[in-house]
Amino acid sequence: MSPDMNTLRKEEMSPVKVPANLPDLVRATFNKAKANGDVNFYPTQVAVLTPASTPFQLRFSPSLANKPKAPPSSSSPSSGHEKKKPFNPFENPPPQLTVSPIGPSHTLVLNKFAIVPEHAILITRTFKPQTHLLEADDLAATHACIRAYHDCPTEGKEREELFAFFNCGDHSGASQPHRHLQLLPVTRMRDGLAYEREEHAAWSVLANRLTDPVTDNTRLPFATFAEKLSLDMQAEELHAVYRRLYRRACNAAKVGAVGMADEELFQGEAKISYNLAMTKDAMVVCPRTAEGSSVLDREGRDVGKLSLNGTLLAGTALVKSEDEWNVLRNDPEQLWKILGSIGIPSEDASTES
Template sequence: MTSGAHPEPDLLTRIDLCIAAALESGALQPIRTEQTEVVERGLRFAVRWVSSLARKDAARVDEVTRRKPDFNPFLPPDPALTVGPVGEHHLAVLNKYPVIERHLLIVTRAFEAQTSPLTLDDFDALAAVMGPHGGLGFYNGGADAGASQPHKHLQWIPHGRGLAAFTDHLADMEAGEATALGALEWAHLFVKLDAGLWQRPQPGATLREVFAQACRRLGLDPAANPMPPYNLLLTHDHLLLVPRRCEKWQDISVNALGYAGSLFVRRPEQIDELRAVGPLRLLAEVARTGA
């Protein structure tokens, strides 16, 4: 750094500066939502839906979920939504239609398929964001796992309860221990992470190995190309892997955030449908059954 130069702002500051400019230009178009809580077997789920005061946002939801095979918004990403580089191979990009504040996409610079294996570079990029800032990292492994774009992108949100909707009900776990939560009737695996992991020089390599081990425990090949559908969720404390079967139950789409206790419905009347079936049954319907 030259004398008198200012240090580069941290990631959250850069995100907020990018958000402010993108809101002013109209490049960022948040989806305003209302929220309620649904509790089943002591597990708490946050359910969001498009606000009745902002029904025009329904068109934005349709834009998110309408898959256009010939359109790639990440090649290149909109400069107004691009926060900056994350390592050599990824860019941090704002979600154009966020439901959650500061929702960040970690996008490969060159095209890779969302169904291709997660690489060391991918975990390094995610660790570069999560190491200093915590939050929840997640990945939708293909369309059947809730991915709306075929270009590889990991995702991150900086706040919320992380995986606490489920991990609060786990017995105490030692670092490296892997277990399933008995109340959940779908194939999944929680792995307890070493508390010192994030202070190490290259946490991405460890995360990749933990992920690979979890895949093998659930009968997935972490090097398969294409990978079968799955959701990966990651906090400073836990890794969660959920093999998927399909994207939707009826007309309710589920991505990785569903397995963090956060569900989204397009219309208020779908809340009654969700309450009737129960969030646990809904999540089981779209996940692979069995251990």
């Protein structure tokens, strides 16, 4: 066994240390950063669509079109021919966006451009590629944050829950090369849902429904692979679940992974684009073949493109123009059709194990 594996086995015996008041800490940091202009928050309108009887949030932010551009790449002033270094927002995160260290290898920061309030990002403290497979400590740190939200006292209110997701590969919605998982408080994902129209009760996190045999009557048009989790799982157990799901996704994508040795399948860059979702109850992997698809009006005119990242496994989608918003609200089946175009058709993966 390698020295690294020995170290991992020793470290996993100790739970990842997370502040007990993590939800309050994230909330306070977000509120202060928003008040000081350090976070750009984009309010949204929301509707719950039910294509194929599956509730999906559709959100629209009119102000998102004005989102600032990323800072330009940096280069050495001594030579105009040197390769420019891309800007990395996670290399030295500003203190006003930093929430807390999470264990020995991760830091929790705020998303500077938030659609959902209190959107946090779990980054590796040293650079690791977003394109490579997740390691046991990535999953353990994420799981520790999920557990901290669930365990935080709520004074008689419903327990706080987290939805975590990871985008990997060209078709996944990934945008930053520095490894990071994203964390969304489920209560804030419900912001704007109308009680009087029963939207609040209709929508729940999709990932959880994919592992529940009682409530899972969901028949998605894209393949997903899921297993149940529990709050007492250790890093190595979480990593084993992840590797099983990733292998099944690779098999479904027919990338030559069937029978491939672990050393080849799990080393280096991922063999497929995929999204991962984690909650306290479930881990889900969704292989991706496209980031999105065009939205067409009744006359067949292209009014924009709906792009989807790991939040699709929560059952949410975001549009950036009013035309897209109006078309999809009036034609929910088109959302279903787009969902069927971004991954492996579920019927094609039904025999994969």
